[in-house]
Amino acid sequence: xxxxxxxxxxxxxxxxxxxxxxxxxxxxxxxxxxxxxxxxxxxxxxxxxxxxxxxxxxxxxxxxxxxxxxxxxxxxxxxxxxxxxxxxxxxxxxxxxxxxxxxxxxxxxxxxxxxxxxxxxxxxxxxxxxxxxxxxxxxxxxxxxxxxxxxxxxxxxxxxxxxxxxxxxxxxxxxxxxxxxxxxxxxxxxxxxxxxxxxxxxxxxxxxxxxxxxxxxxxxxxxxxxxxxxxxxxxxxxxxxxxxxxxxxxxx
Numbered sequence: 001x002x003x004x005x006x007x008x009x010x011x012x013x014x015x016x017x018x019x020x021x022x023x024x025x026x027x028x029x030x031x032x033x034x035x036x037x038x039x040x041x042x043x044x045x046x047x048x049x050x051x052x053x054x055x056x057x058x059x060x061x062x063x064x065x066x067x068x069x070x071x072x073x074x075x076x077x078x079x080x081x082x083x084x085x086x087x088x089x090x091x092x093x094x095x096x097x098x099x100x101x102x103x104x105x106x107x108x109x110x111x112x113x114x115x116x117x118x119x120x121x122x123x124x125x126x127x128x129x130x131x132x133x134x135x136x137x138x139x140x141x142x143x144x145x146x147x148x149x150x151x152x153x154x155x156x157x158x159x160x161x162x163x164x165x166x167x168x169x170x171x172x173x174x175x176x177x178x179x180x181x182x183x184x185x186x187x188x189x190x191x192x193x194x195x196x197x198x199x200x201x202x203x204x205x206x207x208x209x210x211x212x213x214x215x216x217x218x219x220x221x222x223x224x225x226x227x228x229x230x231x232x233x234x235x236x237x238x239x240x241x242x243x244x245x246x247x248x249x250x251x252x
Contacts, residue, residue, distance in 0.1 A: 039072040043098065046076040056083050063090050074098040074123075084108045088115040098123035100149070109134035113141035121147035125183070132167035139175025146203075147181035148172070154186045154211055165214065169193025173200035180204060185232070186211035191219040194233075198225060209233045 040062050046055055059075055060083065068090045078084065078099055087097075088111060095118050104112075104127045119142045124130055139145065150168065169189040172179070173196040180203050184194075187209070194215050198204065204225075209215060210232035217233055 038066070038069055038093075040066070040070060040074065041072065042075040056080050059083055060086060063087060066090055068092050070094050072096040076101045078102040078104070081108055084112055088112045091115050091119075092117065094119055096121045098149075100125040100127065100151075102127050103129055104134075105129040106131055106134035106137070109137050113138045116142050118144060120144050121181070123149035125149045125151035126153060132164075132171040135168055136171040136175055139171065144178070145176055146178055148176065148179060149183040150187065151183050151185040151208075152187050166190055166193030166196075169197055173197045177201055178203055181206045183208040184212065185209065188212075188214060190214040191216045195220055198222075198228075204228055207231070 040059075042055075042059065042062075055075070055077060056079070059078065063070065063073070063086055070090060071093050073087065073094060073096070076099070079102065081103075084102075084104060087094075091097075091112075092115070094116060097116070097119060098121075100123050102124075104124060106129070109130060122138070122142070122145065135150070150172075165188045168187070169184075170193065172182070173193075177200060179197075179201040182197065182201070182204060185208050189212065191214070194209060194212070198207075198220065205227065206229050208231045212233040215233040222228070222230060
């Protein structure tokens with residue numbers, strides 16, 4: 001009976017997940033399985049904690065059925081190396097990959113990055129096992145990358161005196177010159193690291209560094225980048241129960 005209960009729960013979850021995907025496909029375009037497997041968006045569903053054990057099987061099923069034709073994959077909280085390996089094996093057409101809150105590590109990035117020839121947008125926010133080396137490997141292999149999200153939690157900002165706090169900034173600056181969109185909210189990098197990015201990424205159009213407490217805006221020379229939209233780095237207290245609206249920085 002217990003096995004039957006588990007199967008029933010699994011069967012109930014599949015339609016819900018597929019429904020989220022199908023909602024992104026216009027019925028006028030023909031919502032065939034082949035069509036919607038080009039874009040897999042499970043972000044909302046995967047952020048629900050009720051059935052975390054069913055996340056990997058659903059992603060495995062959908063990625064396998066795509067037969068390497070995925071252009072977009074959005075899913076939060078992936079935890080197994082086998083899923084990253086499967087994604088890598090089916091990533092030849094992948095352009096947008098959003099995998100925040102996942103267990104992606106530097107080692108797995110080494111296995112994955114070389115198989116992402118078409119990737120142009122990557123979200124690895126809140127991936128605590130990923131570091132500067134992984135980002136460097138990413139930048140060196142994914143030469144078409146134009147968008148990167150590397151937001152962190154305010155309580156994961158690290159030691160303000162840690163000499164390595166700009167390592168990720170240096171990795172981005174040295175390997176991702178084509179970036180147009182960059183998000184590093186609540187990151188621990190300093191004004192020096194941010195300035196390196198600004199100088200090394202001349203195509204940058206949007207830069208979110210909200211909550212980067214180590215960054216002093218006055219040291220960035222933002223007036224030199226008049227076409228750049230910047231958010232932050234005004235700090236905020238995430239524990240005070242008050243919502244502070246984002247403010248666009250005046251760079252004139």
